[in-house]
Amino acid sequence: MSKTFYRIWLAFTIVSHHIAIWIILTAIPLLFINEPIWVSLPLSTWIMHLIFNPLECPYTRLENYIRRKLGLQEITTFISHYYKKPYHKLMWAIERNNRG
Numbered sequence: 001m002s003k004t005f006y007r008i009w010l011a012f013t014i015v016s017h018h019i020a021i022w023i024i025l026t027a028i029p030l031l032f033i034n035e036p037i038w039v040s041l042p043l044s045t046w047i048m049h050l051i052f053n054p055l056e057c058p059y060t061r062l063e064n065y066i067r068r069k070l071g072l073q074e075i076t077t078f079i080s081h082y083y084k085k086p087y088h089k090l091m092w093a094i095e096r097n098n099r100g
Contacts, residue, residue, distance in 0.1 A: 003070060010066045017059045017078055024051065052079060 024047055031040035057078060064074040075081040 001069075006066055006069045010063065010070065013059065013063050013066060014082075017063070018082070020059070021051065021078070 028044045028047055031044050034040075035043075060075065060078050063078070067074050
């Protein structure tokens with residue numbers, strides 16, 4: 001298959017992964033609104049555990065497979081790669097600009 005196909009597939013995978021995570025994150029407050037506390041608390045805890053722990057995610061495996069096909073560097077976890085690292089880089093740049 002062509003590199004163009006893999007690039008489109010990678011973009012679709014990344015975007016759909018972001019959408020899935022944001023849908024799951026918006027479900028947590030809805031659980032507390034619509035369900036009793038004894039149902040919503042364990043479910044929301046389990047959801048947060050799945051999102052923020054470095055578990056083996058099928059979507060991340062798919063993204064790494066596509067990245068290998070394109071010759072790109074693989075990622076360890078989706079949240080770390082797309083949310084934590086850019087945030088830390090931004091904060092470091094802001095701190096550096098405030099010093100100088």
